[in-house]
Amino acid sequence: MKISELSRRTGVPVASIKYFLRQGLLPAGRATAATAAEYGEEHVQRLRLIKALTTLGGLSIAATRDVLGAVDRAHSAEGALGAVSYALPVPVASLHDADPAEEAEGEAAAGAEVAELLAALDWQAPGTSPHVKALTAALKELRRLDAQYAPEELAAYARLAEQVALLDLERAAGIDDPVSLAERAVVVLAICAPVFELLRRLAQEDQVRRRVAGGGGGGDEYAAPR
Amino acid sequence: MKISELSRRTGVPVASIKYFLRQGLLPAGRATAATAAEYGEEHVQRLRLIKALTTLGGLSIAATRDVLGAVDRAHSAEGALGAVSYALPVPVASLHDADPAEEAEGEAAAGAEVAELLAALDWQAPGTSPHVKALTAALKELRRLDAQYAPEELAAYARLAEQVALLDLERAAGIDDPVSLAERAVVVLAICAPVFELLRRLAQEDQVRRRVAGGGGGGDEYAAPR
Structure with a gap:
């Protein structure tokens, strides 16, 4: 899907999505042209999580990055809660x-x-x-x-x-x-x-x-x- | 006590105390000279509360002012929890x-x-x-x-x-x-x-x-x- 559709699906403004991309919170889409990229369901899921962390969770961008990093690094099911628990402020x-x-x-x-x-x-x-x-x-x-x-x-x-x-x-x-x-x-x-x-x-x-x-x-x- | 003693007693820097005074969070002391004022135990208590709200409570100055206002307006014992509960973010x-x-x-x-x-x-x-x-x-x-x-x-x-x-x-x-x-x-x-x-x-x-x-x-x- 295009970034406009990603925005519609998640309720996150396009400008915010671009900010999260620049900040490395959201992985880049698959480039389809010099100025266009294609996004998938994993972007929808990740973006909803970022939004939840920054709004309901009240986390800063830096804190959100730490939490997402802990999520990405979790190798075992047992380690997930522990890693996230220590990463969350x-x-x-x-x-x-x-x-x-x-x-x-x-x-x-x-x-x-x-x-x-x-x-x-x-x-x-x-x-x-x-x-x-x-x-x-x-x-x-x-x-x-x-x-x-x-x-x-x-x-x-x-x-x-x-x-x-x-x-x-x-x-x-x-x-x-x-x-x-x-x-x-x-x-x-x-x-x-x-x-x-x-x-x-x-x-x-x-x-x-x-x-x-x-x-x-x-x-x-x-x-x-x- | 002088403002320096108030700072020592509460651990709040003098600059922060002056800021709270200007913001109206802390009542003025009793003026003893053009540039000096005398503070009492009520200032110590109030300052500790402000500090607790802004640090442990994580409240903004505006939110802290709302909470202190609710505290000051509480006329009945029964109303205290209700007023504070609705005032706190x-x-x-x-x-x-x-x-x-x-x-x-x-x-x-x-x-x-x-x-x-x-x-x-x-x-x-x-x-x-x-x-x-x-x-x-x-x-x-x-x-x-x-x-x-x-x-x-x-x-x-x-x-x-x-x-x-x-x-x-x-x-x-x-x-x-x-x-x-x-x-x-x-x-x-x-x-x-x-x-x-x-x-x-x-x-x-x-x-x-x-x-x-x-x-x-x-x-x-x-x-x-x-």
């Missing part, structure tokens, strides 16, 4: 330096919190895991806000997260082709995270509405700002 | 226009999916809720990627999200002061979402490592890209 706090003594104390306390959690749940993850590092940074920030979790609170969240992760892996089951599995892993990691967060927000909204209704409130607590 | 897909017919079909299918879910779980949320709209957009995008949830899959995630939301509300329990409750709501919504996502990723990592270990793999599937 994690929410990390870009902390400024505070009082060095206070900073080190917070780091040590948060690190101990994470180590205690991993031991309590018998989770296998090395200290070099970006997930372990990012969780430590997040818990440190919560401590600074004086909003840290009690150990049993954090463990309760972690047990629910474990059940969510089992559902995630079930969604990837039955796909044997490594590249397809890697792409499914990208979808699960980058796109299903906002879906779960929205479900959580909806559940919060439902519960607040019920409490307000029970207390005789007007239910107008959920009003758009301004 | 939700992950929304910024969709380009695709084939209008295909687009409308996807919208209708995703809308039906959300309506079915809300009915099945008996969740109370109007169609105007930003959470309902964003969830519809996300499910539509998953359909386009041919990675939609089966209804029972989505319901399984939603039931886990409900349990997470109950833990969230427990964390806000026992705080009676509306402003403190609103600030806790910001922390729960903006900062605990990444924490849960990290716990989910850690649980995935643990499960993949176990499967690989069981299959005799080398466990090097989790390797940093490049």
Whole structure:
């Protein structure tokens, strides 16, 4: 198909497609003339993935390139989730330096919190895991806000997260082709995270509405700002 | 305290503090001279919140201003979570226009999916809720990627999200002061979402490592890209 048809099929403007081609996110089409190329279904699939990562996933072009690289490099089905998981950006706090003594104390306390959690749940993850590092940074920030979790609170969240992760892996089951599995892993990691967060927000909204209704409130607590 | 002490206490550079003051995110200090002002504990608390929102929460200055506005406007304890919840940005897909017919079909299918879910779980949320709209957009995008949830899959995630939301509300329990409750709501919504996502990723990592270990793999599937 021509680039105009590729644009129509995916809803991505031609100018954006050309940008993704220049950035190396999308492989070149088969040249049919000096200024024309023919694209196939693999371009449609790849472009939909790029669009999903950059819109729903909120990833930058550089981050998208890293994820696509991890997808392309995945050689085994087992490695797909792992490679993608480490390639996808994690929410990390870009902390400024505070009082060095206070900073080190917070780091040590948060690190101990994470180590205690991993031991309590018998989770296998090395200290070099970006997930372990990012969780430590997040818990440190919560401590600074004086909003840290009690150990049993954090463990309760972690047990629910474990059940969510089992559902995630079930969604990837039955796909044997490594590249397809890697792409499914990208979808699960980058796109299903906002879906779960929205479900959580909806559940919060439902519960607040019920409490307000029970207390005789007007239910107008959920009003758009301004 | 002076601005230098405020910077030391919070780890926020003086230039950033001045920027937040100019942007109206941080209330002015008490002027003690033409070029000097005195700051109090309320500035420390507010600055830590701003920092948490903009770093861990990943919010823009404009979004941070909206959230702080919602916090300041909260008059009742019940309203705090609702106001903050609607003020905080939700992950929304910024969709380009695709084939209008295909687009409308996807919208209708995703809308039906959300309506079915809300009915099945008996969740109370109007169609105007930003959470309902964003969830519809996300499910539509998953359909386009041919990675939609089966209804029972989505319901399984939603039931886990409900349990997470109950833990969230427990964390806000026992705080009676509306402003403190609103600030806790910001922390729960903006900062605990990444924490849960990290716990989910850690649980995935643990499960993949176990499967690989069981299959005799080398466990090097989790390797940093490049």
